[in-house]
Amino acid sequence: MIEVEVLLAWPQRLLSRRVQLEEGATVADAIAAAALEGSADCPAVAVHGLLARPQQALLDGDRIELLRPLLADPKDNRRRRAHGG
Structure with missing residues (x-):
């Protein structure tokens, strides 16, 4: 048996659960x-931290991190900051 942690984080909230699985689990x-x-x-x-x-x-x-979708395009955010917005 192995034990891993699965987590999902938001800016103000964290869900985390430890689970026990058989060897070779994915x-x-x-x-x-x-x-x-x-x-x-x-x-x-x-x-x-690695995809x-x-x-x-x-x-x-192991720690499995569920990655949320981006709310804004990082390139657009950089452009906006560069233009004073």
């Missing part, structure tokens, strides 16, 4: 087991 297995509200709305996932695929195998102690 990122997708952990997300399904954690069943965090809002996880279906996350277009990407990372393991310890990961759903079929990636996990190790004991």
